[in-house]
Amino acid sequence: MLPHPDEYRNTEATAEMRAVQTLRQAVAARLGGTDPDPQELDRLVEEEISAWTRQRVAAGLAPVPVADEQRLAAAVIAALSGLGGLQPLLDRDDVENIHIHGHDRVFLELADGTVQERHSPVAASDTELEEMLTTMFARLGQTSREFSPAQPIGTLRLPAGGPLGARLAAVREVTDRPRVAIRRHRLHHATLDDLRANGTLDDPVHQFLTAAVAAGANLLVTGGPFAGKTTLLRALCHQIPRLEHVITVEDDLELGVHLDTGRHPLVTAMEAREANAEGAGQLTLDTLLKQALRHSPSRVVVGEVRAGEITAMLRALGNGATGGMGTLHALSAHAVPDRIAALGQLADPPLPIEAAHRWTASALDFIVHCTRRDTRDSRERFVSEIVEVGALGDAATPDLTTLFAPDPDSGRARPACPPSPPLRARLQEHGLDPTLFHPDQRLPFGNGGGGPTW
Known part of the structure; x- marks a missing residue:
C-alpha cells in the first residue's frame, strides 16, 4: 500500500517516486511530445496506472487502494507538469x-x-x-x-x-x-477590511489609509522581510476607484490587481523578465517603469524595489500623477530617505545623494511601515508607524513627521500627530474624521517626531 505523504519513510517514499517516474515516462511516451487537454491527460494517466496495478497483482503484490491510486495519479500529473513532488x-x-x-x-x-x-x-x-x-x-x-x-x-x-x-x-x-x-x-484577495479583521490594522490606521488612497496620496510601504508589505500594498490597491487606469510594475507578478477584473477592469500589469539561456530578452523594472509612463496611467504601483531602479520609481511617483505606491525594504520609516539615497548610488548613472533626497521629498506623501513579530506560538504582522514626508529641511534631507507611532506596549501604530494642513485638508475631503488626531486620541508622548501640533 502506498503510504500517506506525511507518513513516508525515505525508502518508501523513494519507491513511490520511482513508480511515479515509471508512469510519467509511460504517459510521456504515449503523448509523443504533444500537449493534451486535461481530460485526455487524465485518461492516459488512469490507463497507465490501471496497467501498473494489474502488473503488481500478477507479481503477487497487494492491490493498491483507490485512495492511493488517486494520489499516485495526482503525482504523475504533477511530474508531467514539471512540479513533481512540489505540487502537493x-x-x-x-x-x-x-x-x-x-x-x-x-x-x-x-x-x-x-x-x-x-x-x-x-x-x-x-x-x-x-x-x-x-x-x-x-x-x-x-x-x-x-x-x-x-x-x-x-x-x-x-x-x-x-x-x-x-x-x-x-x-x-x-x-x-x-x-x-x-x-x-x-492573501491575494485581501482588502483593508480583511487586514483590520485579522489584526494587521486598527480602526484609526484603516480610516487613515482609506482616505489616503482616495485622496491620491503617494504611499511607500516599508518593512523587513516577510513583514506583510506586499499584502498591505495589494489591499491598498483594492481601494483604488474602479475605473482608474492602474499600471503595476513588478519583478514577479505578486500583487494580482489585474486578476480581479470586476473590481479593477482597467489594469496594465507589467512583469520584468530575465534574460533567456542565450543572454537575450531581459526587461528590467527600470525599462518597464519608463514604458509605464507612456501609457497614460492614473496611478503607477511598483512592486519591491531593490537596487538602482529606485530612481525610475521616484520619477514614476513624482511625474504629476497622483496615488502612486510601492514597497521597499527598510528597518524603520525614518531610515527610508537614507535607504533611497543608498539605492540611488546603484543606478546607472548614480543618483547624487542630494538629488535622491530632493526627489524623495517631491515624490512621496507618506511612508507606512510594517513590522513582523514572531513568538514561539504565533506570528504577528501589523502596521507600526506612518510618517509624513515633507520638504527638505535644514540638513538637506526630507522632514519626516510621525503621524502614527508605535504603541509602547503593543508596538502597533497609534495616532501621534496630525498631518500638515494641506494634506489634512485633502484627507478630510475624502472621509478622514477630523477628530482622529484629537489630543484625547493621541499617544501621550509628544507629537511623534517634530511635526506640527494640533
Whole structure:
C-alpha cells in the first residue's frame, strides 16, 4: 500500500517516486511530445496506472487502494507538469514558505509562524531534484533559462500555489546540496477590511489609509522581510476607484490587481523578465517603469524595489500623477530617505545623494511601515508607524513627521500627530474624521517626531 505523504519513510517514499517516474515516462511516451487537454491527460494517466496495478497483482503484490491510486495519479500529473513532488506542498493553503535543503530535507513555514518538518522527500535524490529544477527553469518561466553547474543560481515564478503562483529561488554548486526556497502568495484577495479583521490594522490606521488612497496620496510601504508589505500594498490597491487606469510594475507578478477584473477592469500589469539561456530578452523594472509612463496611467504601483531602479520609481511617483505606491525594504520609516539615497548610488548613472533626497521629498506623501513579530506560538504582522514626508529641511534631507507611532506596549501604530494642513485638508475631503488626531486620541508622548501640533 502506498503510504500517506506525511507518513513516508525515505525508502518508501523513494519507491513511490520511482513508480511515479515509471508512469510519467509511460504517459510521456504515449503523448509523443504533444500537449493534451486535461481530460485526455487524465485518461492516459488512469490507463497507465490501471496497467501498473494489474502488473503488481500478477507479481503477487497487494492491490493498491483507490485512495492511493488517486494520489499516485495526482503525482504523475504533477511530474508531467514539471512540479513533481512540489505540487502537493504548493496546494496547501496553510503553507507560506517552503524550504528544501536537499531532496529529503523539507521544511514548511506555515501562516501561523510555526515550522513543520516534512518527512517525505520531494525527489528520489539530489540529482533528480536538480534535474527537476533544470526542467522547471527551461519550461515554466517567461523565457527558457538555464539552471546548471555553469548557471547555478536562479529565480522563477511558478504557475502553481494559487492564482498568483509562487516564487522559487534555487541554488546549486555554491552550496553543499541543492537549496530551494519557495514563497506562496496566500492573501491575494485581501482588502483593508480583511487586514483590520485579522489584526494587521486598527480602526484609526484603516480610516487613515482609506482616505489616503482616495485622496491620491503617494504611499511607500516599508518593512523587513516577510513583514506583510506586499499584502498591505495589494489591499491598498483594492481601494483604488474602479475605473482608474492602474499600471503595476513588478519583478514577479505578486500583487494580482489585474486578476480581479470586476473590481479593477482597467489594469496594465507589467512583469520584468530575465534574460533567456542565450543572454537575450531581459526587461528590467527600470525599462518597464519608463514604458509605464507612456501609457497614460492614473496611478503607477511598483512592486519591491531593490537596487538602482529606485530612481525610475521616484520619477514614476513624482511625474504629476497622483496615488502612486510601492514597497521597499527598510528597518524603520525614518531610515527610508537614507535607504533611497543608498539605492540611488546603484543606478546607472548614480543618483547624487542630494538629488535622491530632493526627489524623495517631491515624490512621496507618506511612508507606512510594517513590522513582523514572531513568538514561539504565533506570528504577528501589523502596521507600526506612518510618517509624513515633507520638504527638505535644514540638513538637506526630507522632514519626516510621525503621524502614527508605535504603541509602547503593543508596538502597533497609534495616532501621534496630525498631518500638515494641506494634506489634512485633502484627507478630510475624502472621509478622514477630523477628530482622529484629537489630543484625547493621541499617544501621550509628544507629537511623534517634530511635526506640527494640533
